[in-house]
Amino acid sequence: MTDVESMASAPVSTAERRTSTGSLYHGSLYHWSLIGFLLVTLPLVMALISGLLSMSKYTEQSQQVLFQTVRANEGGRTLLERLVSMERSIRQYQVLKDPELLSVYRQHHHAFISVAQGLRFYRLADALRIPLEGVAAAEEQLYKHIQSRLDRGDVGLTEEDLQGYVTLTLQARALLQIGGRQVGVEAEALAREADRVRRAMLLWAALAVPLALILGLLFVYLLTRPIQRIERVISELGAGRFDRPIVIQGPRDLVDLGRHLDWMRQRLMALEGEKQRFIRNISHELKTPLATLREGADLLADQVVGELNQEQREIVQLMTISALQLNGLVENLLEYQRLATRRTLAELSEFDLALLLRKVLADYRLLVRSKRLVIMDELVSLSIQGDREAIRMMLGNLLSNAIKFSPDGGRIRLSLSVQQGFACLLIEDQGEGISAEDQPHVFQEFYQGKGSSRSGVKGSGLGLALVNDTIQRHHGRISLLPVAGEYTGARIRLELPLDQEQLPEVTQ
Numbered sequence: 001m002t003d004v005e006s007m008a009s010a011p012v013s014t015a016e017r018r019t020s021t022g023s024l025y026h027g028s029l030y031h032w033s034l035i036g037f038l039l040v041t042l043p044l045v046m047a048l049i050s051g052l053l054s055m056s057k058y059t060e061q062s063q064q065v066l067f068q069t070v071r072a073n074e075g076g077r078t079l080l081e082r083l084v085s086m087e088r089s090i091r092q093y094q095v096l097k098d099p100e101l102l103s104v105y106r107q108h109h110h111a112f113i114s115v116a117q118g119l120r121f122y123r124l125a126d127a128l129r130i131p132l133e134g135v136a137a138a139e140e141q142l143y144k145h146i147q148s149r150l151d152r153g154d155v156g157l158t159e160e161d162l163q164g165y166v167t168l169t170l171q172a173r174a175l176l177q178i179g180g181r182q183v184g185v186e187a188e189a190l191a192r193e194a195d196r197v198r199r200a201m202l203l204w205a206a207l208a209v210p211l212a213l214i215l216g217l218l219f220v221y222l223l224t225r226p227i228q229r230i231e232r233v234i235s236e237l238g239a240g241r242f243d244r245p246i247v248i249q250g251p252r253d254l255v256d257l258g259r260h261l262d263w264m265r266q267r268l269m270a271l272e273g274e275k276q277r278f279i280r281n282i283s284h285e286l287k288t289p290l291a292t293l294r295e296g297a298d299l300l301a302d303q304v305v306g307e308l309n310q311e312q313r314e315i316v317q318l319m320t321i322s323a324l325q326l327n328g329l330v331e332n333l334l335e336y337q338r339l340a341t342r343r344t345l346a347e348l349s350e351f352d353l354a355l356l357l358r359k360v361l362a363d364y365r366l367l368v369r370s371k372r373l374v375i376m377d378e379l380v381s382l383s384i385q386g387d388r389e390a391i392r393m394m395l396g397n398l399l400s401n402a403i404k405f406s407p408d409g410g411r412i413r414l415s416l417s418v419q420q421g422f423a424c425l426l427i428e429d430q431g432e433g434i435s436a437e438d439q440p441h442v443f444q445e446f447y448q449g450k451g452s453s454r455s456g457v458k459g460s461g462l463g464l465a466l467v468n469d470t471i472q473r474h475h476g477r478i479s480l481l482p483v484a485g486e487y488t489g490a491r492i493r494l495e496l497p498l499d500q501e502q503l504p505e506v507t508q
Contacts, residue, residue, distance in 0.1 A: 028251055028252045028253050031251070032219070032222070032223060032250075032251045033223075036215075036216075036219035036222075036223070039215050039219070040212050040215045040216045040219065041212070042212075043207070043208035043209075043211040043212045043215070044208050044209070044212050046204075046208065047201075047204035047205055047207070047208035050200070050201075050204050051200075051201040051204060054197045054200055054201065055197060058193055058194060058197045062190050062193075069179070071119070072119060072128050072132075072179050073176065073179045073180070075115050075116075075118065075119040075132075076132075076172065076175045076176045076179050077176060078111075078115045079112060079115055079116060079132075079135065079172050079175070080169065080172040080173060080175075080176060082108050082109075082111050082112040082115065083112065083139065083165060083168050083169050083172050084169060085104075085108045086105055086108040086109055086112065086165060087162070087165035087166070087169065089101050089102075089104045089105035089108060090102075090105050090146065090162065090165070091162060093105060094162070102150070109139075109143050112136075112139060113136075113140070116132065116135075116136040116139075119132055128175070128178055128179055131171070131174065131175045131178060132175060134171070135168060135171045135172055135175060138164070138167075138168055138171070139168055142161075142164040142165070142168065145161065145164075146161055149161070222250070223250070223251070225250065226248050226249060226250030226251070226254045226255075226258070227254070229248055229249075229258075230248060230254065230257065230258065230261065233246050233248075233258070233261055233265075234261070237261070237264070237265060237268060240272070242265050242266075242268055242269035242272060243269075245262055245265075246258055246259075246261045246262035246265055247262070248261075286326075286330050293319070293323050297316055297319040297320045297323055298320070300312075300316045300319075301313070301316050301317070301320060317366055317370065320366050321366050321367050321370060324363065324364065324366070324367065331393060331396075347387075348385050348386060348387065349385070349386070349387075349388050350383055350384070350385050351383065351384070351386075351388050352381055352382065352383055353382045353383070353384050353391075353416065353423055353425070353496075354379035354380060354381050354382055354416055355381070356388070356391065356392060356395065357379060357395050357399075357414065357416075357425075358377075358379070359392075360392060360395045360396050360399055361375065361399060361414075363396070364399055364400065364403055367403050368403060371403065371406065371408050371409075371410075372408055372409045373403065373406055373408075373409070373410055373411070373412055374409075374410070374411045374412070375411075375412050375414065376411055376412065376413040376414065376415075377414055378413065378414060378415040378416070379414055379415070379416045380416055380417070382416055382418060382423050382498075383498075384423050384496055384497075384498050384499075385497075385498070385499055386474050386496065387470075387473070387474070390470045390473070390474075391470065391474075391496075393466060393470070394466065394467045394470040394471070397463035397464065397466060397467050398427050398463075398467060398492060398494075399412075399427070400463065401463060401464070401490070402427055402428075402429040402431070402489075402490065405429060405431030405432060405489060405490065406429045406430055406431045406489065407430060407431065410429065410430040410431070411429070411430055411486070411487070412427070412428070412429045412430075413426070413427070413428040413429075413487060414426075414427055418498070419495075421497060421498055421499070422476070422477075422495040422496060422497055422498065423494075423495070423496045423497075423498055424493065424494070424495050425493070425494040425495075425496070426481075426491070426492070426493050426494075427490075427491075427492050427494075428484075428487035428489070428490070428491045428492075429487065429489040429490055430486065430487055430488055430489050431489035431490060432489060433483060433488060433489040433490050433491075434480060434490050439480055442464050442480075443464050443465055443467070443468035443478075444465060471494065471496070474496055474497065475497055476494065476495050476496040476497060477494075477495040478492065478493070478494055478495075479492075479493045480492060480493075481493055
């Protein structure tokens with residue numbers, strides 16, 4: 001069983017799931033959501049409870065004050081009625097000497113006392129309580145005075161005795177006026193209390209809503225942070241970066257998901273190693289017979305083994321072109337394998353970019369001749385610094401694509417210039433070009449556009465990906481330009497810095 005198969009068959013045990021730091025102390029996503037909901041709603045619930053308690057207290061106070069005020073007013077009016085009745089009864093008794101009238105007088109007095117004592121049980125304000133106690137005491141004293149004279153057998157009461165009820169009546173009327181004013185005072189007090197309760201509830205709301213919002217945003221951040229981390233990890237895995245272990249902090253569910261992603265990362269890393277070994281082995285295995293094939297084709301083309309006729313020369317030419325194309329595919333595979341293991345630039349050297357491009361173009365002379373292509377050479381001598389072998393491979397891929405996709409008898413234009421410290425190379429052809437649908441993907445590894453299938457030209461899908469990688473490692477830029485004039489195919493612009501030593505090293 002290989003390493004990859006053993007990793008694929010290795011389950012993630014429960015013990016392994018519990019070995020990560022703090023995983024036993026992480027609740028599940030359900031628990032986090034529940035706790036977050038409770039904490040977010042807690043300020044709002046507290047504000048609601050405080051408001052309900054304040055409103056309940058205010059309602060109870062309002063009912064109590066209203067009840068006391070109404071009973072005090074009713075009691076004052078009853079006392080006034082009893083005093084008037086007592087005065088009328090005693091005056092009638094003074095004239096008629098009827099014992100029944102004296103009995104009525106005493107009944108009114110007892111009723112007066114009962115009402116006055118009943119009012120004392122209510123928590124009246126001092127403005128009502130003191131005058132009420134004064135009226136009750138004065139009436140009691142006056143009643144005792146009259147009763148004592150009647151008990152002594154005095155025939156008649158003096159006007160001074162009867163005038164006491166007039167005074168008490170006036171005091172009772174004044175007590176009613178005080179009660180009316182007290183109603184207004186209590187109403188104002190209740191209005192102030194209502195305003196205080198309203199301000200308190202607004203204050204609680206002003207504190208609870210922002211606090212709940214802050215807590216909600218905090219828990220959203222705590223919940224989305226591991227999810228965003230998982231998204232970044234998946235993007236890194238998709239980009240082929242398997243060197244960094246994956247650790248997810250957060251709810252237990254996401255921690256377990258992160259652990260499975262790390263297991264998948266290790267498996268992908270092992271698969272990538274297997275793929276690189278396969279590419280390296282198959283590429284080296286192809287190099288030896290390919291070199292023999294090219295050497296044999298060159299010997300036949302040079303007529304070392306004898307003179308060839310026209311048909312034989314055409315066959316040899318086809319063999320040479322096919323060997324060249326196959327050699328380019330093998331070199332792309334080797335370069336891809338090399339970049340997968342080492343992403344930094346090799347030793348920098350200084351060379352003439354135009355001369356290097358002409359040497360690469362010379363390797364494709366047979367293919368150019370077979371398709372009767374016209375090369376418009378607008379290159380100027382230009383010295384740059386960089387990885388010469390990587391740039392040679394890049395130029396070979398670009399020229400190979402331009403030649404393959406150009407129609408028979410077409411033109412390819414090569415122009416080179418200097419702009420703001422960059423060497424600008426423009427390669428244009430008259431082929432089908434790169435469709436708008438393919439343009440966002442042409443620099444991806446192993447991507448082959450629909451144009452290649454229509455034209456019947458096949459490739460490995462690594463050429464432009466290696467071109468883009470070489471440009472990035474040299475801190476350059478590559479862009480696809482729209483068609484212009486007679487060049488209706490692909491128009492690719494490369495920009496390479498003239499001096500690499502002034503730029504930071506690129507590592508991935």
